[in-house]
Amino acid sequence: MDQHRDGAEPMAQETQPHLQPPPSWSEIPMDLAVLVLGLLPAYADRIRFAAVCPQWRTAARQPLPPPLPLLALPDGTFYSHPYSKLFHFPGCGFAEYKSICGSWLVFPRDDGCFLVNPFSRATVTLPALSRVRLRPPNAVAKWAEEGGEKIAPPYVTWLHINESKMLHISKLILCSPNLVAALVGIGDTSQILMCQPGALSWSVRAYDRCKGFEDMAFYQGKLYAIADDENLLVVNISEDHRTGDPQISRIGQVIKGDPWYPYPMDDNTIPCKKIYLVESRGALLMVRRAIWCRFVQPGVSGEVVAGQSEFEVFEADFEHSRWVKVSTVGGDQVLFLGRRCSRAMSVSQYNELSGDRIVFLDDDEQNRVDYLYDVEYSSCSAYDIRSGTVRSCHPKMSWKRCKEMDLAAWLFPQDG
Numbered sequence: 001m002d003q004h005r006d007g008a009e010p011m012a013q014e015t016q017p018h019l020q021p022p023p024s025w026s027e028i029p030m031d032l033a034v035l036v037l038g039l040l041p042a043y044a045d046r047i048r049f050a051a052v053c054p055q056w057r058t059a060a061r062q063p064l065p066p067p068l069p070l071l072a073l074p075d076g077t078f079y080s081h082p083y084s085k086l087f088h089f090p091g092c093g094f095a096e097y098k099s100i101c102g103s104w105l106v107f108p109r110d111d112g113c114f115l116v117n118p119f120s121r122a123t124v125t126l127p128a129l130s131r132v133r134l135r136p137p138n139a140v141a142k143w144a145e146e147g148g149e150k151i152a153p154p155y156v157t158w159l160h161i162n163e164s165k166m167l168h169i170s171k172l173i174l175c176s177p178n179l180v181a182a183l184v185g186i187g188d189t190s191q192i193l194m195c196q197p198g199a200l201s202w203s204v205r206a207y208d209r210c211k212g213f214e215d216m217a218f219y220q221g222k223l224y225a226i227a228d229d230e231n232l233l234v235v236n237i238s239e240d241h242r243t244g245d246p247q248i249s250r251i252g253q254v255i256k257g258d259p260w261y262p263y264p265m266d267d268n269t270i271p272c273k274k275i276y277l278v279e280s281r282g283a284l285l286m287v288r289r290a291i292w293c294r295f296v297q298p299g300v301s302g303e304v305v306a307g308q309s310e311f312e313v314f315e316a317d318f319e320h321s322r323w324v325k326v327s328t329v330g331g332d333q334v335l336f337l338g339r340r341c342s343r344a345m346s347v348s349q350y351n352e353l354s355g356d357r358i359v360f361l362d363d364d365e366q367n368r369v370d371y372l373y374d375v376e377y378s379s380c381s382a383y384d385i386r387s388g389t390v391r392s393c394h395p396k397m398s399w400k401r402c403k404e405m406d407l408a409a410w411l412f413p414q415d416g
């Protein structure tokens, strides 16, 4: 206090009690509130902050660095990473999603495929998976016969799986307001379908071979897909002249992979493989995950039990058409990796979080069993890229494994 600013004031204050209430927290300048809010990594904290007063709610609407994703479980429960306490959206009805795309939960139903954004409550309606337009429209499946049974020769196309009750979406991407692409299939084989939101049907190329697609990404305006052969494919999309609906015009290979395939080792282990595509700092990354499994009965191939995960990261070098192995993704970057949805995030503004890490889940396909588990509970883990070590994210953030619960996924609060 400047005692000499006004000679009369100190005297007056001494003789009179304070009439002014202490300044309210809601009166802190807006830019300061935004600054504080931007330092809170957990979505749950941002919500609590915004609930304090109207001024702070306004602050929460300003552009802010994205908070960490929520961990979503298919029973409709959520964790606000890095907290181990369950997070509840007001209202309910988010259980049994089948996929996640950014901030959208995906519910494929008989009367349509619905996307719901639990943050904004927005919805998008896509055609049901039973409504698929073949290209060419008059395509017919060719079948061979073996012992009186119809079999698919020499490879499976959409026409061989299109009537299966087991069709599931393993990946869905909202590429733009007019373009949605999805990997749809049975077991570990799938096909690329696309549509426009609100359209009556999906579009598929009837005679293309179904593949063991592992992931798909929309990167710099183009759609890319990858299978376990690690070849990066670019999907060329055109418009149906009649309806304006998107369709695949061509699929080309832009990078030739140099993959390895699961092979039993002398020590009774076998590495199972998963491939993820994720954009980080402007580059397209392929993450190769090896899940070290051991045979239940030594010397006998058959059931295997999952163990530790190991990761290798490669950057797409489009100019030389190759994957280039990298030893770091950057000291500020964390890759949140998931079968359904992966994103890279900068965590440099969050003091307590270290970068160059991969945060991952045991996210196995429901109808694709590569290995079993010998522990009852699942949780999320973090892989330190520099040291190659894995640790559990939070011992209390865990859920009981069961067939349906392996589909845990990341849900990103700020994602278009």
Ligand SMILES: *[C@@H]1O[C@H](CO)[C@@H](O)[C@H](O)[C@H]1NC(C)=O
Pocket: 130, 132, 139, 140, 141, 159, 162, 163
């Ligand atoms: C599956 O493809 C066949 C063509 O082989 C077609 O006749 C049939 O209507 C398709 N079924 C569905 C559900 O799209």
Ligand SMILES: *[C@@H]1O[C@H](CO)[C@@H](O)[C@H](O)[C@H]1NC(C)=O
Pocket: 236, 237, 249, 250
């Ligand atoms: C898609 O294919 C067409 C015709 O082959 C070609 O003219 C166009 O450049 C391609 N587009 C992309 C994005 O590759």
